[in-house]
Amino acid sequence: MDILETLRTLASDSGFAGFFSIDGLKNLIMIFVSFFLLYLGIKRKFEPLLLVGIAFGCLLVNISNFFSDGVSSAEALYHPELWDAFLDENSEFFHSYGHIMSQGGLLDILYIGVKSGLYPSLIFLGVGAMTDFGPLLANPKSLLLGAAAQLGVFLAFFGAVCLGFTGEEAASIGIIGGADGPTAIFLTTRLAPHLLGPIAIAAYSYMALIPMIQPRLMNLLTTEKERKVVMIQNRTVSKTEKIIFPIVVAVFVILLLPSTAPLIGCLMLGNLWKECGVTERLSDTVQNALMNIVTVFLGISVGATTVASRFLTLQTLEIVGLGLIAFCFSTVGGLLVGKLMYKLSGGKINPLIGSAGVSAVPMAARVSQIEGQKANPSNFLLMHAMGPNVAGVIGSAIAAGFLLAVFK
């Protein structure tokens, strides 16, 4: 045994040697980015359930994947070039999951669930089972606020086209404004899978930053008098209404936009399991066990797409910037229609509930509650804000369905 040769082989095969390759420095930067994301998730509690997984996926992929001539090392957990072949119509492996299964690493295999749209749909199943549509049924006008808060989606889409992104890429960037992680992932995997990493990270980061972004806009766009409005208690919604609602929405929205079927179908099925009263076991499973399992897979496999050589580009910065614009304008859209409803209702509707129309449930509704209480400590807006908040989930799914129908 040639000890020197063995040592040389070990050294050249090690990840440390990878740092001296062409893209090695980029890997090092991404490793520090992953540490920062871990800090945000663990210490600052920014969407920790997903961000910790995404950050660790980012760390794993960048310590195991050093490119050489555009090809990942054999030990890499994630191989972007396999996915390039998967998406290339001229490749013999076009849409071949078998090729991914046989050649891919652990994260390639987990990523199949993202690529096929399985994880976002299953997350929606759990979200549906955890959502109470009662406030929305009690005040159907909330749906207008959910629609208004999709303004940022379309403005950012337009902005992205102006910056030179393709229609598909612009649609995927715009959907960040819907403030709905699973919807953003679902749409991006279908229209612009190469942008999944930056879009998912931007979407979840901004969702986590809602308590910092929204209050400034709320104070800027509303007056003290408007923020002080105390809304009357909503009517009680019967059980039958709650059972019929998911069936009606599923039939109605999917007939209108069939491309929303995976998201709206799963959201409403989860909600029907919750409300119908005869499937407690299933409702409990999708709310807890299934949701947790999918969150594990989704986080780590989205993190895996942040391969240094593809993530550290000017495009990523543009996406992060456009995402922020999308998010802010969605909040503005909700607030402006909230103000309009305040005027039309003769001051009975507090416009602060408009900002909850971005679908980040329930954080956006909580921000409305907190800001409302700052203006008037006896004000309880939480249940009123939950209406636009869940309407936003439906609204962002419709926006995604529209963009999918246009660009697919």
Added chain:
Amino acid sequence: MNIGDAGITALFGYAVVFFGLILLMIVVYCMSAFFKSREKAVVPEKSAPVVAEEEKIKEPEKPLPVAPGSAGRIKLFDVPDKEAVMIMAIVADTMKKPLNELHFISIREVK
């Protein structure tokens, strides 16, 4: 895609979202109107003698059984159930404690 097309797509998309949710709002209004009218129809159906009989056999209220794992009942003074639930949820959230680890004795509205 050129900028003009992008502008039209954005406007049209925003309109489609509004259109979809406005239609859904109309459906929900119709649904709730139907249920409200049904509720109203059910209430007068209860005939007077039946109501009287119901009142006759009304026994003194027994304390309702306490839910498993519950720490007992909460006393509410001038506070509706819904507001009490909201206050409890806010307290639990502020204290970062699950509700089943908190024991609320009473909630009273300070006038």
